[in-house]
Amino acid sequence: MKLGAIEAGGTKFVCAIGDEEGSIFEKIVIPTEAPEITMPKVYEFFKGKGIERMGVGSFGPIDLNEKAGTYGQIQKTPKIDWIGFPLADSLSEKLGVPVTVDTDVNVAALSESRWGNATDVDTCLYITVGTGIGAGAVVNGQTLKGLSHPEMGHIGVRRHEEDSFSGACPYHQDCLEGMASGPAIEARWGKAGVELSEDPRVWEIEAHYLAQALVNYIYIISPERIIMGGGVMQQTHLFDLIRKKVVEMLNGYVSSPRLTEENINEYIVPPGLTNEAGVKGALGLAMK
Amino acid sequence: MKLGAIEAGGTKFVCAIGDEEGSIFEKIVIPTEAPEITMPKVYEFFKGKGIERMGVGSFGPIDLNEKAGTYGQIQKTPKIDWIGFPLADSLSEKLGVPVTVDTDVNVAALSESRWGNATDVDTCLYITVGTGIGAGAVVNGQTLKGLSHPEMGHIGVRRHEEDSFSGACPYHQDCLEGMASGPAIEARWGKAGVELSEDPRVWEIEAHYLAQALVNYIYIISPERIIMGGGVMQQTHLFDLIRKKVVEMLNGYVSSPRLTEENINEYIVPPGLTNEAGVKGALGLAMK
Numbered sequence: 101m102k103l104g105a106i107e108a109g110g111t112k113f114v115c116a117i118g119d120e121e122g123s124i125f126e127k128i129v130i131p132t133e134a135p136e137i138t139m140p141k142v143y144e145f146f147k148g149k150g151i152e153r154m155g156v157g158s159f160g161p162i163d164l165n166e167k168a169g170t171y172g173q174i175q176k177t178p179k180i181d182w183i184g185f186p187l188a189d190s191l192s193e194k195l196g197v198p199v200t201v202d203t204d205v206n207v208a209a210l211s212e213s214r215w216g217n218a219t220d221v222d223t224c225l226y227i228t229v230g231t232g233i234g235a236g237a238v239v240n241g242q243t244l245k246g247l248s249h250p251e252m253g254h255i256g257v258r259r260h261e262e263d264s265f266s267g268a269c270p271y272h273q274d275c276l277e278g279m280a281s282g283p284a285i286e287a288r289w290g291k292a293g294v295e296l297s298e299d300p301r302v303w304e305i306e307a308h309y310l311a312q313a314l315v316n317y318i319y320i321i322s323p324e325r326i327i328m329g330g331g332v333m334q335q336t337h338l339f340d341l342i343r344k345k346v347v348e349m350l351n352g353y354v355s356s357p358r359l360t361e362e363n364i365n366e367y368i369v370p371p372g373l374t375n376e377a378g379v380k381g382a383l384g385l386a387m388k
Numbered sequence: 389m390k391l392g393a394i395e396a397g398g399t400k401f402v403c404a405i406g407d408e409e410g411s412i413f414e415k416i417v418i419p420t421e422a423p424e425i426t427m428p429k430v431y432e433f434f435k436g437k438g439i440e441r442m443g444v445g446s447f448g449p450i451d452l453n454e455k456a457g458t459y460g461q462i463q464k465t466p467k468i469d470w471i472g473f474p475l476a477d478s479l480s481e482k483l484g485v486p487v488t489v490d491t492d493v494n495v496a497a498l499s500e501s502r503w504g505n506a507t508d509v510d511t512c513l514y515i516t517v518g519t520g521i522g523a524g525a526v527v528n529g530q531t532l533k534g535l536s537h538p539e540m541g542h543i544g545v546r547r548h549e550e551d552s553f554s555g556a557c558p559y560h561q562d563c564l565e566g567m568a569s570g571p572a573i574e575a576r577w578g579k580a581g582v583e584l585s586e587d588p589r590v591w592e593i594e595a596h597y598l599a600q601a602l603v604n605y606i607y608i609i610s611p612e613r614i615i616m617g618g619g620v621m622q623q624t625h626l627f628d629l630i631r632k633k634v635v636e637m638l639n640g641y642v643s644s645p646r647l648t649e650e651n652i653n654e655y656i657v658p659p660g661l662t663n664e665a666g667v668k669g670a671l672g673l674a675m676k
Binding site for chain 1 (some may be wrong): 450451453463464509510511527528530532533534535536537538539540542543544545546560597600603605606607608609610611612639640641642643644646647
């Protein structure tokens with residue numbers, strides 16, 4: 101069966117045609133401009149290619165409530181041209197196929213669970229730490245959503261005792277994203293993270309916030325693996341700092357051999373997929 | 389089909405025989421003593437009754453990992469006689485039926501989703517606030533578990549600015565349970581919650597911690613309804629305090645009509661089931 105897949109990002113739409121094995125036959129990249137400029141190019145690419153279903157991993161916020169009449173519609177976003185745009189319905193009407201949408205991070209989690217670093221488990225969490233912080237999860241083969249999509253990047257965190265930075269989130273000030281996103285690092289230290297690789301204070305504080313978040317995700321969802329991606333995680337020395345703090349903070353409370361000092365390396369890991377992770381995950385969505 | 393159900397609590401085992409509609413035909417209550425005293429009475433009750441499957445909602449911690457050789461085994465608990473007891477395997481062997489176990493709070497969530505205050509949604513969360521704080525969730529009809537069972541009562545919370553209480557959790561000191569359980573209230577104020585109903589300071593602080601937890605659950609799981617039970621929630625004036633703070637803390641970030649001041653009353657609610665919630669949920673487990 102031929103399937104359509106779109107990774108709809110803030111700067112580009114990656115559109116692909118593939119199959120249920122995750123193979124991709126044809127791919128195109130279209131810049132994200134206003135919907136009336138971008139979307140006709142998207143329809144054009146897919147038209148007449150014989151796809152039977154489509155999956156879309158989209159920037160957001162996007163309505164994921166299948167019971168709402170506004171399923172697959174872009175909600176309030178800084179990209180004002182897109183507010184209210186019915187992404188799922190318009191694709192479905194123009195191409196005559198059922199369209200499933202999900203958040204970009206849920207799609208990344210799905211991609212890792214099918215083809216990446218979480219193929220051996222049933223429940224995994226993917227977190228991206230970059231311009232923003234977002235996370236998605238797969239539970240028993242399905243992405244986690246309910247009332248709406250989760251917004252795991254905005255949970256409350258406790259301040260590091262040496263950190264007086266007020267926080268960069270416009271909604272919550274010092275939530276996780278407000279304290280630990282790329283822009284938060286830059287605002288706190290006056291330089292981008294990439295220029296601060298050698299300063300241990302920066303990463304001690306960064307790891308403090310990210311480890312807290314992971315511990316809360318473990319207490320609340322109990323994923324069998326956590327995958328950390330995004331620009332900030334390119335500072336690969338962060339992984340060991342985070343792993344160490346997670347074990348310390350859990351303080352032996354959750355009995356699992358995966359959460360010990362010896363095994364935590366295989367529990368908190370980088371993504372297994374790099375190229376095509378987004379479109380492959382969107383293919384995964386189309387399969388359901 | 390006849391089904392067996394056990395609500396295995398710290399003070400009593402409620403054992404019942406029922407069916408797939410949630411009807412209960414026969415019920416017995418057995419005190420929780422050491423396994424060698426309690427369990428023979430349990431086997432005796434079920435023997436020869438023609439049950440085909442069994443569900444057990446158990447005190448914990450209990451191993452829920454179906455891939456582990458220790459599925460359904462009680463883990464480290466203050467009830468030392470029960471440490472390492474293979475609850476699922478022993479029932480399965482003695483009665484010759486498949487046994488599904490889950491945490492008491494997951495079972496309560498399942499019960500509410502099938503017969504209580506969450507029958508109209510696919511994803512709900514149940515939190516009990518009493519001697520301890522625990523929460524369980526149902527996502528797309530299944531209870532949420534992964535690596536192990538969630539331990540949602542132990543997430544980190546931010547201190548109320550007028551609260552200098554050090555916290556009552558032996559593992560994490562000032563986690564949610566450490567700050568907001570019944571014993572935490574008593575340790576902070578020198579009196580049990582029931583004697584403090586009229587003191588607004590007590591409930592302002594209590595609501596501060598519980599609302600934070602609910603907000604984190606909303607960001608991470610996005611449940612379509614939250615049900616709050618347990619002894620502390622008998623202080624029913626707490627509901628409105630918590631609802632108000634949840635709306636404030638979310639600060640409009642999650643767009644959902646359910647999370648507005650007008651509709652939050654129907655989002656954060658007390659349990660719909662009182663009697664038999666535990667055994668009914670265990671029946672629900674047996675059905676899967």
